[in-house]
Amino acid sequence: MTADWWGLAGRRVLVAGAGGLGRAVIDALADLGCSCAALDRSPDVLGEVATAHPDIPTRRVDLTDREATRAAVDEMADRMGGLDVAVHAVGVNDRRPILSVTADGWRHLLSVNLDSAFHFAQATGAIMTARGEGRLILFSSVAGTLAHRDHGAYAASKGALNQFARVMAHEWASAGVTVNTIAPGYTPTGLTLRHLAKPGVEDKLTGLVPTGRLGQVEDVQGIVALLASPRSAYITGQVIHVDGGRTLV
Numbered sequence: 001m002t003a004d005w006w007g008l009a010g011r012r013v014l015v016a017g018a019g020g021l022g023r024a025v026i027d028a029l030a031d032l033g034c035s036c037a038a039l040d041r042s043p044d045v046l047g048e049v050a051t052a053h054p055d056i057p058t059r060r061v062d063l064t065d066r067e068a069t070r071a072a073v074d075e076m077a078d079r080m081g082g083l084d085v086a087v088h089a090v091g092v093n094d095r096r097p098i099l100s101v102t103a104d105g106w107r108h109l110l111s112v113n114l115d116s117a118f119h120f121a122q123a124t125g126a127i128m129t130a131r132g133e134g135r136l137i138l139f140s141s142v143a144g145t146l147a148h149r150d151h152g153a154y155a156a157s158k159g160a161l162n163q164f165a166r167v168m169a170h171e172w173a174s175a176g177v178t179v180n181t182i183a184p185g186y187t188p189t190g191l192t193l194r195h196l197a198k199p200g201v202e203d204k205l206t207g208l209v210p211t212g213r214l215g216q217v218e219d220v221q222g223i224v225a226l227l228a229s230p231r232s233a234y235i236t237g238q239v240i241h242v243d244g245g246r247t248l249v
């Protein structure tokens, strides 16, 4: 087997959302020889990426802004000399019963979780389909399948994301672009830390996972590397759970 059997060396990867899971993706793919770039709305998050990976270009953008997203994607693809892999790891949650969700709260969550995926997918998909090869990877959630209480808007956004990805996979298959979603279970990151710190929550959630532990950000690195590889050209339209078996029970 050659050292780069997966064909990842030199792959040009744009990661949108460079916080917890997105950052783990950048760390792994950079380690495997990919040429990465990062987008995020947070200067602090981008600063941490730049400190760990001084060679990786970063750019601040709010992905709910359609025109700004297109401009940022085009600029980063130009800087990398093209685009082979696009990863969307942007999301927010607002845990509350459906009867307490305001119209503004609903709109905000759908905008960050779903509109941003639409804008990012269109901008990156235009480049990759024109080139005739590419990978789009989007972070969904076990909440896209399960019916957790207090997750009405979040679950709606992730269920919609799964279906959006499946249709893109169908439309872009003939152009050599695969589209898959990764659906993690609870993993400590900026998204979940405050909730997990509430009394009893971590133990309760851990008890729901057959493997007996919550996820770690490193748990998504292997599947992203596989999906980013030219070797995964025949895997498309899938929702891949990385959840320690959470969706089995």
Ligand SMILES: NC(=O)c1ccc[n+]([C@@H]2O[C@H](COP(=O)([O-])OP(=O)(O)OC[C@H]3O[C@@H](n4cnc5c(N)ncnc54)[C@H](O)[C@@H]3O)[C@@H](O)[C@H]2O)c1
Binding pocket: 016, 017, 018, 019, 020, 021, 022, 039, 040, 041, 042, 045, 061, 062, 063, 064, 088, 089, 090, 091, 092, 112, 116, 139, 140, 141, 142, 183, 184, 185, 186, 187, 188, 189, 190, 191, 192
């Ligand atoms: N952590 C978990 O337990 C978990 C579980 C299932 C699914 N997910 C999903 O994985 C993805 C990544 O989540 P995470 O855990 O890394 O969260 P995180 O909060 O650590 O990282 C998300 C990043 O997205 C950025 N972001 C948010 N809104 C943005 C916007 N409008 N424009 C640009 N950047 C924006 C944030 O600044 C942050 O760096 C999300 O889609 C999330 O729903 C996470």
